[in-house]
Amino acid sequence: MATVSVPRAHWSGRRSTLASIRLAVLTFLADPQWLIPSMIAPIVFGFVSFELFLGTPDLVVYVILGAGMMSMWGQTLYGSGWATGQDRNIGTLEPTLSAPTPYVFVVLGRILWNVVSGLIGIVLVFVVVVVATGTVPSIDNPVAFVVLFVFTMLTLAAVGTVFAAAYVYTRYAGFVQNVGEFAFYIGTGCMFPIVILPFWTNPIALLFPPSWALDALRYASIPGYVGFSWGLGWDIVGGVATTAIYLLIAGIVFKRVERHVLEVGNLQEY
Amino acid sequence: MSSVPAIEARGITRVFQSRKGFFYQDVTRTEALRGVDLTIETGEIFGLLGPNGAGKTTLTKILTTLLLPTSGTARVLGLDVTKDTERLRARIGLVLGGERGLYNRISARENLRYFADLYGVPLAEREKRVNEVLEWVGLTWAADRRTEEYSRGMKQKLHIARGILHRPEVLFLDEPTIGLDPKSARETRKLIRSLLGEGVTIFLTTHYMFEAEELCHRIGVLSRGRLAAVDTVAGLRDLVGGDRTIEAEDYGFEDSELAAVRHLPGVSKVVSEEYGPVTRLTIRVRTGDLTIDTVRQNLIGHGGLQVRERRTSLEDVYLDLVEEEAR
Known part of the structure; x- marks a missing residue:
């Protein structure tokens, strides 16, 4: 019998991540339901934040950060995990895992796209708030703001990766995420600074990288902001450390999860 | 030709555990595979037959790295x-x-x-x-249409196209024609057969x-x-007692008649089955000169007797x- 003689294909993490981004964009464009979380929800969040912070100095910055971050949080976390859940639902998880590329690169592509689509929300909130209030917000330290904004996105992506692993692990991950979503919104300070919550909630919030990053972001953008008593520098250190821990956990968890699903054989369950 | 078999399995077992109850306290163990040994050579089309729940998909998933064997x-x-x-x-392709x-x-x-x-x-x-x-699966005309607009047959072809996209050396097809209309099923079989010309080893469940x-x-x-x-x-036919089958039907047969037929030269097996009032004797004939007439002579006295011969089917x-x- 003849044997096949063809150049062997070699997967690449970068190419697989780009392919995943491309697929996420195509799916996004093909499905109008995404308009709700990416464009309509941020505006609703904006109005809620506006009412919440009415009478606060730097109201506009609070509203933009609060609503924008809620949108980013939802898009990044919910979107990343949900997409993996969808892979289960439509039966694409098995063919995707049967490819040589580690699944984590597929997840990474989705998270990066979700971060970008979350940005659409924050821009929308910015436009709506500026038009509604007639005020262009002044940022205390614009350079630090941009750097910390990107950093905040990274912290969200780190948490999103762990959530996506949970979706590969079990079809019930969506239940946990749905229950926890609003608690996370509030507990990590997306909507308002967590220092105004009872003190006992703070240690829990600090287990999540975005809590640190969001506090740092507020330090950089709101003059006279009082967040965690240790200040901006330690916020950054805490954010970097917890993000590194989350990425490490995600790396380990993904390897274990991929092995686990092959052991229990639940890839086809949805 | 490669000296390494395309597929080689030794003593494959797979046990699934499912849990029920509020605290998942009830554990049910199901043995899906019990010591499967199998060797498939390069360039072969190997078919795996079995009833629902026999373990075909489980074996396919183990061989395609989507499931770990228990041992x-x-x-x-x-x-x-x-x-x-x-x-x-x-290096392998999978078509689910x-x-x-x-x-x-x-x-x-x-x-x-x-x-x-x-x-990659x-x-x-x-x-x-x-x-x-x-082009190979005949979907060029619909390549830019959303797959949600595809018929079942078109989706099946697309699954096959995806399976061979990276030029796999071994292609696993799990029930590739199930649910297809006869025309689509025939086209799919034609596609599978033509893969042999490409030197692909095929593992097929059906x-x-x-x-x-x-x-x-x-x-x-x-x-x-x-x-x-x-x-x-041919080997399987031989295994079950020959490639000729004679069927005799009437309203019941005596035990002595059955015994007589069983002892006819060339007869390897006789199975009696009831279909309402009718009894059918399925007589597996290994070789030799046993004819319909010989069987008829041994079942004399049955006015409505119908006897026919056919090739033993798969x-x-x-x-x-x-x-x-099962026994």
Whole structure:
């Protein structure tokens, strides 16, 4: 019998991540339901934040950060995990895992796209708030703001990766995420600074990288902001450390999860 | 020709555990595979037959690295399915088929581009290869349509196109024609057969006897997690007692008549089955000169007796083996 003689294909993490981004964009464009979380929800969040912070100095910055971050949080976390859940639902998880590329690169592509689509929300909130209030917000330290904004996105992506692993692990991950979503919104300070919550909630919030990053972001953008008593520098250190821990956990968890699903054989369950 | 078998499995078992109850306290164990040994040579089309729940899909998933065996070893293209997964996945293709398993909101072309990237099909060749496989499965005309608009048959073809996109050396097809209309099923079988010309080893599971008979060099019959037999169709016929079958029907037969037929020269097996008031004797004939007339002479006195002869079908073989395993 003849044997096949063809150049062997070699997967690449970068190419697989780009392919995943491309697929996420195509799916996004093909499905109008995404308009709700990416464009309509941020505006609703904006109005809620506006009412919440009415009478606060730097109201506009609070509203933009609060609503924008809620949108980013939802898009990044919910979107990343949900997409993996969808892979289960439509039966694409098995063919995707049967490819040589580690699944984590597929997840990474989705998270990066979700971060970008979350940005659409924050821009929308910015436009709506500026038009509604007639005020262009002044940022205390614009350079630090941009750097910390990107950093905040990274912290969200780190948490999103762990959530996506949970979706590969079990079809019930969506239940946990749905229950926890609003608690996370509030507990990590997306909507308002967590220092105004009872003190006992703070240690829990600090287990999540975005809590640190969001506090740092507020330090950089709101003059006279009082967040965690240790200040901006330690916020950054805490954010970097917890993000590194989350990425490490995600790396380990993904390897274990991929092995686990092959052991229990639940890839086809949805 | 490679000296390494395309597929080699030794003592494969797989136990599934499911939990029920409020605290998941009730554990049920199901033995899906019980010591499967199998060797498939390069360039072969191997068919795996078996009833629902026999373990066909479980074995396919183990061989394609999507499931770990509970015990036993399996190598595909010489690579361990539990350890060399990354290297192996690049060299094999899997077609699970069905309505699911595709990104329905995007086009067939985009589905294929995505998987070409995940499989690392060289970027310079990607478009050419996507076009080639679309043409090969006859979907060029619908390449840019969303797959949600595809019929079941078109989806099946797209599954096959995806399976061969990266030029796998071994292709696994799990019930590739199930649920297809006869025309689509025939086209799919034609596609599968033409893969042989490309030098691809094919592992196929199916419910359809004629499909296995038409396509496969060798056939394995899996029953209750065990391989009841592996052979060519002719070999399997021999195994169950010959390639000729004589059927005699009437309203009941005496035990003495059955005994007489059983002792006729060349008869290897006689099975009596009731169909309402009618009894059918299925007489497996190994070789020799036994004719319909000889059988008729031994069942004399049956006014409504009907006797006919046919070639032992793969379905006969399959049913014999599955029933034997069940006993």
